[in-house]
Amino acid sequence: MTHFLNLKDLSSNQIEEILLRASRLKKERDPTKHLEGKFLALIFEKASTRTRISFEVAMHQLGGLASFFPISELHLGRGEPLEDTAKVISSMVDAVVLRTLSHKTIDKFASVSSVPVINGLSDLSHPCQLLADLLTFYENKGDIKGKKITWVGDYNNMCYSYIEASELMDFKLHIACPKEYWPAEEIINNSSALFTEDIENAVMESDLVTTDVWVSMGNEEQSKKRNKIFKKFQVNPKLMDFAKEDAIFLHCLPAKRGLEISENMLEDKRSRVWEQAVNRLHAQKGLLLFLLTN
Structure with missing residues (x-):
């Protein structure tokens, strides 16, 4: 399992693979539902336009589902340790996009997550x-x-x-x-x-x-x-x-x-x-x- 918390989580070859596939999908408008049955959780602490909409539309076009969860409506680090919440959330979804004020939140979540975690923006990197x-x-x-x-x-x-x-x-x-x-x-x-x-x-x-x-x-x-x-x-x-x-x-x-x-x-x-x-x-x-x- 791979997380995407920073670019260096991937190799240059892996990044090129992602870009090549992205370019091909863009040109072909491939209708294949590659991610049918997959569920993406978007957990955001900061406001977002492009990140939220692009991930939701991407999952829909690939046959999957995505739901948006503002951190203000979750017990993420409030009332229970962040790691406990992360274990539960990751047991119910196939991937998580986190957009947080502190990169440490993403690192902590990913350290116990059983599914890929994506950095949707943090104070450290984008x-x-x-x-x-x-x-x-x-x-x-x-x-x-x-x-x-x-x-x-x-x-x-x-x-x-x-x-x-x-x-x-x-x-x-x-x-x-x-x-x-x-x-x-x-x-x-x-x-x-x-x-x-x-x-x-x-x-x-x-x-x-x-x-x-x-x-x-x-x-x-x-x-x-x-x-x-x-x-x-x-x-x-x-x-x-x-x-x-x-x-x-x-x-x-x-x-x-x-x-x-x-x-x-x-x-x-x-x-x-x-x-x-x-x-x-x-x-x-x-x-x-x-x-x-x-």
């Missing part, structure tokens, strides 16, 4: 989104190995997953971020990613430029300070001109127009954001099939 991003890159630019990818903005859960992806899929990652928001020295020293405050140099000749909000859920009280510090780290058409002519732009959404991106960036000819959003559905089909049928 591996499901990276599958969609990788799929979008493959469809537009081909093999990502050796390519230059640039992350612009806050070091957050998405940035962490990009670091993992760069090591697994062997691409060059440049991270343009204000120095005071860089991660711990241990992370920088153990990563092949290049951290810099020189945004134009980071984007220069990139194949992909990507970003995320400057203020993540739970950090709203820092909005004023962060928006001021990150102001020069906005992705806009002028910045994209430093990238390769055929470079693409991605954003995991939701986006704050006028902040981390200019008002018109999502509509720029280099943007593949809407395609990227749809690919959450297809990438997660590939993931579910990998976890539940292999």
Whole structure:
């Protein structure tokens, strides 16, 4: 049994297998009900649009069932140990998607779960989104190995997953971020990613430029300070001109127009954001099939 808590839970070959199957399902609109009789539990502590809908639709299209359970309506870590709840839930379903404030919750749940556990987003990482991003890159630019990818903005859960992806899929990652928001020295020293405050140099000749909000859920009280510090780290058409002519732009959404991106960036000819959003559905089909049928 395999969990998907971080990208590094899988090998590069396994990720490529998932992406290949996702791409094939997307093209063929395969009606085969591969997951008939399977049940997916979605247990979320944080609000969600794309993650929830894409997993529910994916299970339905693959012949299975999915139900959404807000943590506020469950005794998850309240009244009984989290591990006890996890044992019971996993005995009744075939897989669990957890979206939590703390990654430790996912680790604890997975440690006793009898079925695959998927990280639907945590404070540490967002591996499901990276599958969609990788799929979008493959469809537009081909093999990502050796390519230059640039992350612009806050070091957050998405940035962490990009670091993992760069090591697994062997691409060059440049991270343009204000120095005071860089991660711990241990992370920088153990990563092949290049951290810099020189945004134009980071984007220069990139194949992909990507970003995320400057203020993540739970950090709203820092909005004023962060928006001021990150102001020069906005992705806009002028910045994209430093990238390769055929470079693409991605954003995991939701986006704050006028902040981390200019008002018109999502509509720029280099943007593949809407395609990227749809690919959450297809990438997660590939993931579910990998976890539940292999």
